[in-house]
Amino acid sequence: MNISRRAICAAALLAAASPLSFHALAKPSAPxxxxxxxxxxxxxxxxxxxxxxxxxxxxxxxxxxxxxxxxxxxxxxxxxxxxxxxxxxxxxxxxxxxxxxxxxxxxxxxAVGAIMVKQDAPIRGIPDLVGKKIGVTGGSLDKSWLLIQGLARRDHKIDLTTKSDIVFGAPPLLSEKAMSGELDAVLNFWHFCARLEAKGFRRLIGADDAARALGASGPVxxxxxxxxxxxxxxxxxxxxxxxxxxxxxxxxxxxxxxxxxxxxxxxxxxxxxxxxxxxxxxxxxxxxxxxxxxxxxxxxxxxxxxxxxxxxxxxxxxxxxxxxxxxxx
The missing domain is CATH 3.40.190.10 (Periplasmic binding protein-like II)
Structure with missing residues (x-):
């Protein structure tokens, strides 16, 4: 039986277009x-x-x-x-x-949060926070806030929750209040602290400082x-x-x-x-x-x-x- 070259080419094209052929040639998808x-x-x-x-x-x-x-x-x-x-x-x-x-x-x-103050603020250490208005993001159980509280109690016998005026709030709002002067200091997440630093604030104490003081041997x-x-x-x-x-x-x-x-x-x-x-x-x-x-x-x-x-x-x-x-x- 004679089979034309055109018929052979057509059959080859059909075979190449079949789902089985595509499946055989396809690369397995990455997980x-x-x-x-x-x-x-x-x-x-x-x-x-x-x-x-x-x-x-x-x-x-x-x-x-x-x-x-x-x-x-x-x-x-x-x-x-x-x-x-x-x-x-x-x-x-x-x-x-x-x-x-x-x-x-x-x-x-x-990277962790820190208490930030304005560059010219007369706040140089934890004892200077007594009587000051402090903004705290993350709520009362925020890890950074707890660690800094723990350090204040151990080294200075200060309970910041009773000796300072604590204001809880959302990170951007607290940063705005710190810049406007409505807050004396603010404890915020690390990237909000960085943005404040770029606007003339300085770091008073970070959660990493408190962590090391309370027993960590390095950054966690x-x-x-x-x-x-x-x-x-x-x-x-x-x-x-x-x-x-x-x-x-x-x-x-x-x-x-x-x-x-x-x-x-x-x-x-x-x-x-x-x-x-x-x-x-x-x-x-x-x-x-x-x-x-x-x-x-x-x-x-x-x-x-x-x-x-x-x-x-x-x-x-x-x-x-x-x-x-x-x-x-």
């Missing part, structure tokens, strides 16, 4: 990691760096950024299994583990990438490849001023303010062995459990084992 973040949170700076520079693709994964309006929403989504990762603190992770959850974390940033990551231990142990390559991508983004942000200029619209800063935010971010990049961070976090946990009580940590008086993730081998 997707859904990371939940606040839309305007500082974590976006690192995640945008990962995506823009394709650090995730280079490490064989696909990071998908999922935006949320508030921290509580990200926590709920994480616990429900709708996300692979969020950024939160080790106190929350430990509390969840003590209640039966398998959450764990890898260090993300050691206030926040970490939080994920389910079962997921990480079952897919260790995926988890480690994400952490490698994060590390590569941090390395770029630590060295490249040009990358910070690219990020300026996301950071929503320019000039001196962008430079201070850049420098403070770089100072917060974790660089200690995990075992050292974990040991110091356990010390601080006991201090915070004493200061914040059950409302802060629940019934557990010690940090839950496994709060910091170590790959099971």
């Amino acid at each position: 997707k990691i859904r990371v939940g973040v606040l839309r305007f949170g500082t974590v976006n700076w690192e995640l945008d760096t990962i995506k823009h520079n394709r650090f995730d693709a280079a490490n064989g994964i696909d990071v998908e950024i999922v935006y949320f309006a508030g921290e509580d929403a990200t926590n709920v989504a994480m616990l429900a299994g709708d996300l692979d990762m969020i950024v939160s603190d080790w106190l929350w992770v430990s509390r969840q583990r003590s209640q039966g959850a398998d959450l764990t974390l890898a260090p993300y940033s050691t 990551s206030a926040l970490g990438y939080v994920f389910h231990e079962k997921w990480a142990n079952e897919t260790p390559d995926v988890a480690l490849n994400f952490l490698r991508s994060s590390g590569e983004a941090k390395e770029l942000l630590a060295k490249s001023d040009a990358e910070w200029r690219r990020l300026a619209p996301i950071v929503r800063a320019e000039g001196r303010e962008l430079e201070v935010l850049r420098d403070r971010y770089r100072e917060g990049i974790p660089n200690r062995p995990l075992a050292e961070e974990e040991k110091d976090a356990a010390k601080l946990y006991e201090v915070l459990a004493e200061l914040g009580g059950e409302k802060l940590v629940g019934e557990a008086r010690q940090m839950a084992p496994g709060t910091f993730w170590a790959l099971k081998t």
Whole structure:
């Protein structure tokens, strides 16, 4: 039977267009990691760096950024299994583990809040805060506030909650009140402190200073990438490849001023303010062995459990084992 060349070509085209052929030629898709973040949170700076520079693709994964309006929403989504990762603190992770959850974390940033005052303010130490109006963000159980209270009580026998006028509020509002002079001092999150620094404020005392004075041997990551231990142990390559991508983004942000200029619209800063935010971010990049961070976090946990009580940590008086993730081998 004679078969024309045209018929042979047509048959070849049909075979090439078949679903089976496409499936055979297609590359397997990279594992997707859904990371939940606040839309305007500082974590976006690192995640945008990962995506823009394709650090995730280079490490064989696909990071998908999922935006949320508030921290509580990200926590709920994480616990429900709708996300692979969020950024939160080790106190929350430990509390969840003590209640039966398998959450764990890898260090993300050691940057913490500080009490800021105007450059010419006659406030030079904790005793000078007595009788002053202090704005505090994060509420009465904020870790930074508790640590500074603990230091004031131990070293100066001062209860700042009764000896000063404490005003709680949202970070941007408290920064505005500090700049207008309505507050004598303000304890704010690290990036708000950096913005105030760029506007002529100085750091009186930071939560990291208090942490070291209360027993930490070095900087402790206030926040970490939080994920389910079962997921990480079952897919260790995926988890480690994400952490490698994060590390590569941090390395770029630590060295490249040009990358910070690219990020300026996301950071929503320019000039001196962008430079201070850049420098403070770089100072917060974790660089200690995990075992050292974990040991110091356990010390601080006991201090915070004493200061914040059950409302802060629940019934557990010690940090839950496994709060910091170590790959099971």
